[in-house]
Amino acid sequence: MNRQIILKSRPTGMPAVTNFELAETHMPSPEEGELLVKSLYISVDPYMRSRMSDAKSYVPSFEVGKPMDGGVVAEVIESNHPDFVVGDAVLGHLQWKVIQTINAQHVTKLDKAVQLSYYLGILGMPGLTAYFGMNEIGKPVAGETVVVSGAAGAVGMVVCQIAKLKGCRVVGIAGSDDKTAYLKDVLKVDEVINYRTEKDMKAAIERTCPDGVDVYYDNVGGAISDAVFSNINKFARIILCGQISLYNSTEVPVGPRPQPLMVKKSALMQGFIVSNYSARFGEGIHQLAQWLGDGKLAYQETIVDGFEKLPETFIGLFHGKNTGKFLVKM
Ligand SMILES: NC(=O)c1ccc[n+]([C@@H]2O[C@H](COP(=O)([O-])OP(=O)(O)OC[C@H]3O[C@@H](n4cnc5c(N)ncnc54)[C@H](OP(=O)(O)O)[C@@H]3O)[C@@H](O)[C@H]2O)c1
Known part of the structure; x- marks a missing residue:
């Protein structure tokens, strides 16, 4: 039998493994133009939390009783399409199933010379999110302080x-000493803050950003x-990429209203969704692959073995269990 993971119920607050169900399903067979594929790496991503709720968003909600879906790297095990052969590796938005059929037009053939999991990380959606958010909204200039x-x-x-490649001074905030050590020792970030052990975040930002935050x-x-907002400079750019600390909130969060500060500092605050830049993904992947090939980018992944571990791996995102891209390997 084949296996799948379905959404069993919608979570309130922090998701639990009981919101998911590992179920058996039939073994499909591909029709004309389709491929039969076997999952190799399945991505878990924070945006999936909002899809578990029924609130309207920029992507449709998962349906209760139906399989979860997301970014998957898979291997072709049967092909009914002339452009694909058995053994090809493909990237697609696929269901959380061990084996499934997919229209060949809905997947991208991958270069097997590249580490395949990277297509879900640095050479995939997260890498592109970093690239476009930083370049198009952040517009960093050499010498500026980036938090x-x-x-x-x-x-x-x-x-x-x-x-760092743009010549900025970088301050990285993360939730463990191992993570801050990685940022400092491997990625050569200038200053780090462990927000879990830091008693006064506002003071930590002032200490690590003596010239303010650009x-x-x-x-x-x-x-x-x-805490970061309290130390921004004139003409600061604030890139709203994600708000993971609030994804499991059951109440509308209340905090300082930053608008007066934004006015005073002539600051820009802009949200974005990576798909806004889909027409330019080729450019982004080309640049990221070049930096990676030239040894200018390092990358780490946290890979969990076993299809059945998908629910707990996904939940682990909200407990900081990953360094770098969090993936499940089959
Ligand atoms: N706008 C877009 O198009 C787009 C695309 C991709 C991702 N995103 C967003 O970008 C953010 C990062 O995504 P990612 O895929 O790179 O995930 P990730 O950073 O690899 O994994 C999530 C990390 O968030 C941290 N975290 C979890 N709960 C937290 C909390 N309460 N307070 C502070 N930190 C917390 C944890 O690290 P620590 O140990 O450091 O706490 C955890 O490891 C997410 O908010 C995601 O939704 C947006």
Whole structure:
């Protein structure tokens, strides 16, 4: 039998493994123009939390009783399309199933010379999110101070390195000493803050950013961002990429209202969704691959073995269990 993971119920607050169900399903067979594929790497991503709720968003909600879906790298095990052969590796938006059929037009053939999991990380959606958010909204200039929250995650670690490549002074915020050590020792970030052990985040931002903050790449929101806002410079750019600290909130969060400060500092605060730049993904992947090939970008992944581990791996995102891209390997 084949296996799948379905959404069993919608969570309130922090998701639990009981919101998911591992179920058996039939073994499909591909029709004309379709491929039979076997999942190799399945991505877990913070945006999936909002899809577990029935609130309207920029992507449709998961349906209760139906399989979860997301970014998957898979291997072709049967092909009914002339452009694909058995053994090809493909990237697609696929269901959380061990084996499934997919219209060949809905997947991209991958270069097997590249580490395949990278197509879900640095050479995939998270890498592109870092690239376009930073370049198009952050517009970092050499010598500026860039603060990155969620700095040791899939998006954050690419953001930190792009900022360094642009000649900026980078301050990375993350939730463990191992993560801050990685940021400092491997990614060569200038200053780090462990927000879990830091007693006064506002003071920590002042200490690590004596010349103020020019660019803030915000992956987490909440109290961490409130502290960063308090030290922004004139013409600061604040990139609202994600707000993971609030994804499991059951109440509308209340915090300082930053608008007066934005006026005083002539600051820009802009949200974005990576798909806004889909017409330019080729450019982004080309640049990221070039930096990676030239040894200018390092990248880390946290890979969990076993299809059945998908629910707990996904939940682990909200407990900081990953450094870099979090993936499940089959
Ligand atoms: N706008 C877009 O198009 C777009 C695209 C991709 C991702 N995103 C957003 O970008 C952010 C990062 O995504 P990612 O895929 O790179 O995930 P990630 O950073 O690899 O993983 C999530 C990390 O968030 C941190 N975190 C979890 N709960 C937190 C909390 N309450 N307070 C502070 N930090 C917390 C944890 O690290 P610590 O140990 O450091 O706490 C965790 O490892 C997310 O908010 C995501 O929704 C947006």
